[in-house]
Amino acid sequence: MEVTLGLWMGVLPLVGWLLWWWNDIWYVFRLKVRSSGGGTTTSNCPLPPGHMGVPFIGEMLTFLWYFKVLRRPDDYINSKRRKYGDGVGMYRTHLFKSPAIIACSASANRFVFQSDGNFILEWPTVEILGTNSLVAVQGAAHTRLRSFVSRAINQPDALRRIAIMVQPRIISVLESWAHQDTIVAFTESKKVTFQNIGKFFASFEPGPILDTLDVLFKGMVQGVRAYPLNIPGTAYHHGVQCRRKVEDIFREELEMRKKNPSDAKNDLMDGLMQLKDDEGMKLRDIEVIDNIVSLVVAGYESTSVAIMWALYYLAKYPNVLQKLREENMLISKKKKGELITSDDISKMKYTNKVVEETIRMANIAPIVFRTATKDVEYKGYKIPKGWKVILWVRYLHTDPENFTDPMCFNPDRWNEPTKPGTYQVFGGGSRTCAGNMLARIQVAIFLHHLAVGYKWELVNPNAKMIYLPHPKPVDGVEIVFSKIEEAK
Numbered sequence: 475m476e477v478t479l480g481l482w483m484g485v486l487p488l489v490g491w492l493l494w495w496w497n498d499i500w501y502v503f504r505l506k507v508r509s510s511g512g513g514t515t516t517s518n519c520p521l522p523p524g525h526m527g528v529p530f531i532g533e534m535l536t537f538l539w540y541f542k543v544l545r546r547p548d549d550y551i552n553s554k555r556r557k558y559g560d561g562v563g564m565y566r567t568h569l570f571k572s573p574a575i576i577a578c579s580a581s582a583n584r585f586v587f588q589s590d591g592n593f594i595l596e597w598p599t600v601e602i603l604g605t606n607s608l609v610a611v612q613g614a615a616h617t618r619l620r621s622f623v624s625r626a627i628n629q630p631d632a633l634r635r636i637a638i639m640v641q642p643r644i645i646s647v648l649e650s651w652a653h654q655d656t657i658v659a660f661t662e663s664k665k666v667t668f669q670n671i672g673k674f675f676a677s678f679e680p681g682p683i684l685d686t687l688d689v690l691f692k693g694m695v696q697g698v699r700a701y702p703l704n705i706p707g708t709a710y711h712h713g714v715q716c717r718r719k720v721e722d723i724f725r726e727e728l729e730m731r732k733k734n735p736s737d738a739k740n741d742l743m744d745g746l747m748q749l750k751d752d753e754g755m756k757l758r759d760i761e762v763i764d765n766i767v768s769l770v771v772a773g774y775e776s777t778s779v780a781i782m783w784a785l786y787y788l789a790k791y792p793n794v795l796q797k798l799r800e801e802n803m804l805i806s807k808k809k810k811g812e813l814i815t816s817d818d819i820s821k822m823k824y825t826n827k828v829v830e831e832t833i834r835m836a837n838i839a840p841i842v843f844r845t846a847t848k849d850v851e852y853k854g855y856k857i858p859k860g861w862k863v864i865l866w867v868r869y870l871h872t873d874p875e876n877f878t879d880p881m882c883f884n885p886d887r888w889n890e891p892t893k894p895g896t897y898q899v900f901g902g903g904s905r906t907c908a909g910n911m912l913a914r915i916q917v918a919i920f921l922h923h924l925a926v927g928y929k930w931e932l933v934n935p936n937a938k939m940i941y942l943p944h945p946k947p948v949d950g951v952e953i954v955f956s957k958i959e960e961a962k
């Protein structure tokens with residue numbers, strides 16, 4: 475009995491120790507074997523400091539502890555800084571089923587974003603996003619597609635058109651909010667963003683097709699976030715099924731347009747169908763469809779979340795709302811009832827600062843992934859081939875060394891330029907968000923119509939926050955919303 479107890483007392487701590495260090499031992503061993511089989515220049519570099527956790531799940535439980543239980547996501551990185559020092563702004567870990575290097579300083583992020591030859595973007599869920607979509611293709615094919623998409627949605631001509639196209643819906647939706655007791659900003663902003671996207675992407679008006687697409691896109695977004703296991707019953711499988719149905723709807727629309735070329739609609743689908751590259755080549759049908767589908771996925775929820783946060787912060791910071799209102803009232807008086815244009819928006823200095831501050835604090839894409847295509851050295855440390863690099867962009871925006879009093883909503887901080895590389899809300903390098911200007915202009919238009927015509931209050935000003943998949947208050951920002959009568 476005593477012998478058994480003694481054995482257990484000795485064995486258990488050993489097993490615990492082994493489990494705790496398993497991934498560190500296992501991956502370092504594998505790297506040693508690999509480099510002894512054919513040395514590279516980085517063979518002798520150590521890995522960045524860190525801890526890779528227990529077999530299979532790595533540090534996932536620690537990550538969830540900070541993000542879901544403590545609800546202090548930035549302390550995940552703070553705890554590493556305390557334990558291992560600032561070093562070069564990189565730590566090794568094992569997250570999301572892969573050995574990984576976290577990059578959480580401005581210079582480490584910039585290095586990764588700018589090194590296309592060393593790191594690629596790999597979506598495990600391209601079957602849903604579309605294998606011909608901008609997010610899925612690499613190299614020259616990516617450059618070519620990016621120029622198409624950018625011209626169609628993110629450049630001045632496109633923005634001028636889109637700014638006018640989206641406003642009637644925003645105006646009528648705000649009217650309708652004022653007739654309800656309370657609204658949930660996240661739910662409602664999603665509805666209006668989707669209707670607007672339907673309109674300027676494919677001229678779909680509210681009705682049965684758009685309702686069906688709404689349901690199908692929700693299934694796709696869930697599939698994109700799920701583990702890519704394509705068997706019946708999984709969210710991923712459902713996402714793939716939804717994608718097929720979405721593709722059928724867009725294909726039917728595209729065929730109709732090809733039969734009636736004179737019936738131009740001036741929307742994204744027409745734009746993508748007509749654009750030619752430098753060699754006079756047009757996009758193939760499947761490229762048009764894949765890109766529309768992936769743009770909806772990329773732009774729909776992100777823009778809605780930004781609008782939700784604008785409503786939240788403006789309710790919490792009435793002094794900011796007041797200044798916003800003053801600037802927008804002035805423009806509104808000059809316009810005498812006409813819609814504002816993208817040129818008007820570019821002159822609205824304070825409004826643009828509110829947009830930027832909202833997007834900084836919203837941290838809609840808190841982390842961004844890359845995969846190392848070869849062994850890479852960064853300031854004496856090794857990033858091994860095949861490992862994920864997790865660009866912790868959220869931390870750049872919440873680190874007091876980059877933004878003074880970072881959790882304070884202060885649009886005036888944008889009077890000064892930011893420190894280089896510290897503002898990466900839209901990512902960086904060749905993969906910088908292809909809809910960044912479109913997102914900004916949509917939020918600005920919303921702010922304009924909100925500020926000149928409406929007031930609102932948070933129903934739960936102290937609502938708890940959730941941080942996955944996006945940061946948002948648990949109630950989705952429930953507000954009491956009404957018209958400002960004097961504004962009429």
Ligand code: HEM
Pocket residue numbers: 595608609620627768769770772773774776777780833838839842843898899900901902904905906907908909910912913
């Ligand atoms: C506030 C709203 C938005 C935020 C915070 C945001 C953020 C981002 C980020 C961080 C990336 C880089 C991902 C990476 O490097 O892996 C990205 C890429 C992308 N975004 Fe956005 N986005 C927003 C709105 C939009 C909108 C409205 C669209 C279009 C309708 C859009 C389309 C795209 C596309 C197509 C890419 C991939 C670009 C490429 O791979 O070349 N995004 N976005």
